[in-house]
Amino acid sequence: MLPLWSVFVAVLFLLLSGEKSCVIRSTAESVVQRGSSFEVFCTFNLKCIGYMYSGQGPIKQRHEVLNSTTIYFKVVNITENRTYSCQCEGHKELDPCGLDISVGYLPDRPKNISCIYKIIKKESGVVVCTWNRGRDTNLRNSSALWVKTVSGNHTDGPVPYKLSNKGTELLSVNFTVSRSVQLISVWVQTENPLGSAQSSIINYTLSDIAMPSTPVLSELNCSSRMCVIKVEQSVKTHYLEIQYRAEQQTWTTYEDSVAQRNSSLWSISSLEPYRLYYLRARSKFSTGLWSQWSTNNLTWTKEEAPAKELDVWFAVDSKTMRIYWKEGNMSISRGKIIGYEVSISSPNNITITNVSADARSYSVQCCPSCEVTVRARNSKGLSPPAKVTTHLTEAKPLHKVQVRNDSYNITISWTKPETAPSPTAYLLEWYPEGNKLEGLRWVRLGKNENHTVISGIKPFECYEGALYAFYNESSFSKTKFKGVATLESAPEAGPFVQENIEEKNNVKITWTELPRSQRGGCITNYTIYLETKEQSPGGTQANSVPASERMYMFKGLRPAEYSLWMSASTGRGEGPAGQKTNFFIELKQRYVCNIKQTAQLHLILLFTQCCYKTFPSSTFQQFFTFSFSFWELFQCFMLDVVPDPANSKWAKECTQEKLDSSYSNVSREEEKVILVDVEELPKHNSDTPTSRKIFSRVTPPTSLSSETEPVIPTTYIKSFSHDSDSSDHTHTSLDTTVDYISSHGPGNFDEEDDEEKVEEFTDMPFIASHNIFIEPLVFGGKLTLDAVKIDCSDFFQNI
Template sequence: MATIPKPWSILTVITVLAVQFCIGQNSCVIWSSAGSVVQRGSSFKVYCTFNCKCTGSMYVDNVREPKKHEKLNSTTLYLNVVNITESRTYSCQCNHCRSALDPCGLDISAGYPPDVPKNINCIQNIISDEKRVVVCTWNSGRETYLSNTSKLCARTTSGNHTDRPNFYTGSRKGSDLLSVNFKVSSSVQLISVWVRASNRLGTTESSTFNYTLSDIVMPSPPVLVQADCSSRSCEIKVEQTLRTEHLEIQYRTEQQAWMTHPHTGVQTGSVRVQSISSLEPYRLYYFRARAKFSTGLWSQWSTNISNWTQEEAPDKELDVWFAELSSEFNSMTVYWKRLNDSNARGKIIEYRVKVHNFQTGSISISNISANASRSSVPSCANCAVSLFARNSKGLSPPATVPSLHKTAPPPQDVRVTAGNRSVTICWRKPETTSLPTAYLVEWHPEGQKLDELQWVRLGRDEDHAVITGIEPFECYEGAVFVLYESSVGRARFRSVSTVESVPTRGPSVKEQVEGDIVTVSWTELPREQRRGCVRNYTVYIKNIANPELLRSYHTPASDRMCIIKDLPPASYSLWMTAWTAEGEGSAGETIKFFIQQESQVFLLFVLTVVGVVVVVLLCLWQCSAVQQRFCMLFHCLALSDVPDPANSKWARECAKEKGRMDLQLQLSDSSVTEEEDEPIFADIEELHEESRNNFAPAADVSPLLCPQTGLSRATQPAPPLYPQTSYIKSFSHDSDSSDHTHTSLDTHTTVDYISSHGPGDGIEDEEEEEEEEDEREECMEVLGFFPSHNTFMDPLVFGGKLTLDSVKIDCGSFFENG
């Protein structure tokens, strides 16, 4: 008989259970109104019921900030989840609970139900006569973000017998498609397949597909063993495990698409040799193959193999052009473009330049590296320059460089139109009866012809060219050439730019000042600073003391120097700017210079020279030998100074006689001709002491200009022979006029001292002559650099015997008094 528990014991059990429940591991219970797996984009509620009396909070994805929730009752909270987009974790925590209880959490997976499988495809691979494998693939659809199961159901039919379905789980083997493979016997003729996919949100199933195995049979891919190539064909060796009725081989180069070669091979056992012709020389070809039975599907493509065809000599001449240099260099630079693979027919190992001088008959050949694209060659009017490309099989046809020594009419009306990144050049054919062979347009950045020359060759009927690849902010120039058989015509174009802006700065300037003339020179702007085609320059000169006085001088872009004249003396600052079609650029570096007063500079120069001369003379004068030489030189050069007659012996004796007397003197100067034998008379008058002071000799009368004199009988005084006056005056008489005589008697009459010797002591005369001769010799020694026949150096010879004492001047006292 069962024992009935007492009421108090039931209460004790309930109390114990309640306590155990309150002190359990979790403080709450959490659940979702949609379950733990939901579809993406759905909305639901998450509830939390707390087991203890506390303040509860709800969190999402372990974020410390609690989410805003709603209160259902005193123990339950809930959170509204709207349009969930991914799997999340929700949790609840009881705050301020007396017991240390753990929070509760819930993981909700969000995804999609599986799509219906599609694109189911099955093939039969025949490995051998006994081994056959069916491979089926399908597309499972979009990603569900849930754990999926996808299985293939296959049912085989042999004759009238159909087996039960077999299920094969699909897998991904590095592909987006799911696939399965299973073996079948050779007796199976038909198979039926479908796919079933499922996850926690649902299950889907595809339609059933029926296959006849003979229609889906596929051989294994062929194996390409080797490719043996000549210059135009290759032989491919193919290995197969099973004999197939069809074999397809494809080939291509790196830049081409696959091309199919028709089946012309011969099979020997398991190896088939396939010959592929119509190939290009020196090309790298890739090959692949596939096979097929009489029925069924083509096999997969084999692994690619590759090989080079052999070389042939180049079949086309090089495209050559040239840049002529000035005649002083007697050379030109030849340029050429590389042949493409089709024309090179091999690896170019070098270029060969041949220069044939028809005048001398000499031929010179130069070998150029295969990496080069230009070469400098001699240039002459009777020379022909040819260029060849060489590979291992031979030389290309010769390319002849045209010569500008024979000119032809140029293209007419050359017009240039600039676009965004291209330039169009148009021209009109020259008016000539000769037909051109071709046109050629060359272009290059301004001043960079030797380094960046480009050209394009056009047909004889072309009248325009479109040049692409023009760099912005770059200035180009070039020319259009018309080519004939033996001559060339040329028309240039300049300053072409597609996109321009103002220059970033002005040129660097140098100045040279000479008086009030300033020569300004500058260098061309670097390419990166031009920002297009420089049209002209402007030189600015500003007076520093008066900034309002600003001068500007404009020069063409081709100039590199400017001469500025007539600047007043002052301090100046100078700078330059450059101009493009977009306007004036920034100023260059500023330099300063000064214009000085020219008169002050000249006066300073003269004073400096005079001071140096004076200092040198003072230094030389300290030497006694120099003093002596200078006295002798001065004595000999002072030709206008004559001895004083008043101190001569002749004058002292004549002073005893008073009166007038006429003297007739015969000059013996070599300048007097034989016809001048008529004597010239001179009146010699005695002057008394009181009248002697009223006359003075004139300093500007030279002894060489003294006239010949003679004594007049009518006025000849009585003895004594010599006048007694201290001074003797000589008056020149003109036989034709008496006025001259009167004029010579006034106070302004020119007085000459007569240096002729009168009759006297012969010994004294000889001594005086010897002394004079010695003086003349000394003068000649001092003035040895004068010509020997100088008129002023000739001695004066008189026919009379008028004797004057030699007067020696003390030069030393002269300089001391000076």
């Protein structure tokens, strides 16, 4: 058991721990008006150093000392609720003292009092009064509606109808009154801790504020032009007002007197077929206020056959005419379109085609004498036919047609012709450039209009179109316009180029249009760039081509390697270059010789070979120089008529042999060396023919050493044959492709010979060998290679 003194100390500790260290008070009440100023005092119960705190934290305040036990703090222009507290320094075991100050406003005087007498039953009704309490006081207010009633000579009241509110601007009170009450007087009183306010007294005659309950619409039954509606009300009224409207239209009011009717059914006429209508109703006593509108009721009227023909237009290409039509609006279609009927009438036949409801065009073959009609179909029937007439007489186009564009629209304006006849109507069509069949749009205009604005234009898209003026059913004029865009930019890419090398070093360039997404607007021109590998920087050739072109021809290009690319331009500038393409123009030398030249050449070669073996080297070189000069002069006297070497027996039996290796030491110091295949007859000391490559230069040498065979320019037949002394078989040329030039000399060619291919002769030098001529040269009759075969094996043998 604890000692007695221990219990006493514990009790004393508990008492001291719950004791306040001070007492706090204010010169104002606990609720003050916003902007008030006052003082807060703290008196401490023991001798200590005291401090005052306020606000969030709390925050230590700069207080003033009144005496040894009391401090105070001056509060100036308070704007919000505050808590003030004091604490004794060094005695944290003691509780601080605190004070809460609330800030608010005096209540405003209630205003805008309005009362309505809603009659729900025959015996009684409900009065609903509303008012505006004014600004929020930031304090809890209490309001009361005071009501005094008058029934004949009897007065009751006043009776308060209280309600508590905080932060609500519009207040309302309902109370029930008997149908015997004629007058009421109402006023509103509002109060809070800072004070109270009262409105003025307002007197009402209940018949002036009487309002019937909201009507209820039911059993709506509609035809195509009229709806029958049943109206239900809890009390009998004198007036009923019904309003109706189609979607996105204004309300139309239908009003009638209920007192003159014995039925609750009402008929609303003058409606349009196949429309969704909204209907609502309200009622009123002979005096008083209109009831509230009923909820909107929705109903559809029935369908009718389409009342008007479709808006139809057409586009024609080389073989096809495509018919376009616009979907009629609700007033024209008068129902849900379930399809279209396209009729093609020719002098001998009528073809009717049903098209789906989603279609807006139909293609037919061009028929100048045909008439095309289009009709829309709904559940009740077909529309009147819309005729498409293509065989119209074209008159002179309109003058002064102007096209202006801005960032969003295109404006077309024109001047009416001053001379008769005057147009009866206009039609404007427009479509993306080059895409009429897919993007055609149009609008019909009256005869008195002289301009229109096209909206919905895609940016960075080029448009073209035409303005039509119709003078009668068979005459019209057409004025075209093109290259119109709202927003433009330089093209995003260059065209893809293809080249084709033709004869005479001509190069044909073709390209395709840029995709619409890359054009940036209306293409004004293309630029073709041509550059050779040998050109110095800056030497690129640029050629501008109109935007309508798709082909360009480079003529007579010299042999070289070329690079080619293109770019496209709009009004905003030139786009980037397209992909480069490279091509090469080769150097080609083609000459034609005849058989007489070949025979004469063989004689010269034979004579030269014999001289070379007989005479000294120096004498032969002089002779070679003279022979070459003579050959150049001799070519001027050659015949123009060239017999066909491919038709000879000798050419068909020709063999391919190469020159002997003893002639391989030909000089290779010339500027250009050409590798050719040359066929050679075998020497007497060798039975096996050999084939080899030899080099020849374009310019003949001026001098030859004694170890080098002479090189003589001659016309070389690429394929020929000979009869070998040691072998009876025929050697075939390695080059099997044979082109030929037909002979215009006397004699006829065999049918088999006409089908053979003979290659053009190429003028180039080669090294001659002996034993070339086998048979003597004979002229006369039909000149063929068989006739000019020469055998001179023993020629000059005795020299």
